[in-house]
Amino acid sequence: MASAENRLIQQLPVEVRRRFLDRCEPFDLVLSAELSVRGQPLTHACFPRTGFISLVIDVDSHPPLEVGMVGRESMLGSELVLGLAKTPWRALVQGAGSGWRIGAEALRNSLADMPALLDVVQASLLVRLHQQALASACERFHPIGPRLARWLLMSQDRAQSDTFHVTQEFIALMLGVRRVGITMAAGGFQDSGLIEYHRGEVTVLNRTALEAEACSCYVADKQIHAELTAHRH
Template identity: 30%
Template sequence: MLYSGTNQVISCLSARERSLIVPHLRLFELIPGHALHSPHEPVSHVYFPRSGLLSIVVVFSDGNSAEAAVAGSNTIVGAIAAFGDGTALNQVMVAAAGNADRIEAGVLRRLARESEALREVLIRHSQALAAQSVQIAGCNAIHPLEARLCRLLLQCRDLASADTLPFTQDLVSSMLGVYRPSLTHVLRKLETARLVSVSRGKVRIEDAAALEECSCECYGAIKEQVKQIVGARSLAA
């Protein structure tokens, strides 16, 4: 495939930190449905997405799952592996095709010990994903499905820089932890209001401003949290 895009974290590193990490990065294709990390298993690689979307989900013993966070080219996925025992807490799935640079977790752990500046970047982006997870946990518990769906679609639109998202209804229902009939009902409502249009394997945002009005406060809260933790230059969530 043609590799494209740029990871914002890599772009924002100083020349010294880039010289440390870039020689160890390898291009990796992100294939929809592929699991990059699995719960309670060692994290072998840390990912710097260039394009595409990753869904971080909590998997329950009965097989059900619920979204914990979404990630794109604005962040690092698996940075926590540079600290502690490097065991994955959640599942990381590819939600939309793209590509990423990846590095062996052990190598990144060594580089983080050598560079305080790099270590700080890893910590901040781990904190940002953790903050998003906490916000979404509250969102899942309190807010109605329609508001949660609007928030998710807007987040993914920002991360993908595209109005058309390559999402099946099965994928979205899995990310939100709801049954497909419930999701279908809400999507039809949004489609009738001309906020979105739905076709096979795609959801297109037709009116982002109106969609934001229907979203819960969590959309803006997550953007503000990312800005505060990692700075405006990395703001894309």
């Protein structure tokens, strides 16, 4: 059996994990690939092992806005547990990597066959709902600097590396702000020795200080994961 590095899959009992992975296929997360389209039926669920995915919503003629992030701690497609096939957002690969993929119908059959898998996917969906509510409040009430610190920390967590690729244009889109705001905030972090930014590569130099700069939503997001995982056990 291949090593399961996705944390949701790791939570499954060994025999259930083996049965489930037999129904999955390895899948490459290709940078900038669009894994789901707004308003179109979801064809697959994805369980990242490395890399991460941004959930982006488009409203009228406004620039896209990130409303969620999926890495190895979660999955793409937990809403399939409700029988829903369409989503209001697009899923864009933000960090290249790899994972497991399973067709929508095969996932539904697996959920019916494996109660432990159903439990894990339902918990993942609940986390998603909490995160999206938190993201909405964060976008409305918190300044750019703390939101940028939170976003960099979340990206670092999912990239599993101190260095990851991202452009200021992309960050501005994800946070729904003008690029000049990102340039100023990132420049401040760089001048203070928290990060280094060069040609699209961000390196976190002082994580503790960056955590101190982040808005409270970063800790709240981690607590949501921890509490729901603890509740399951």
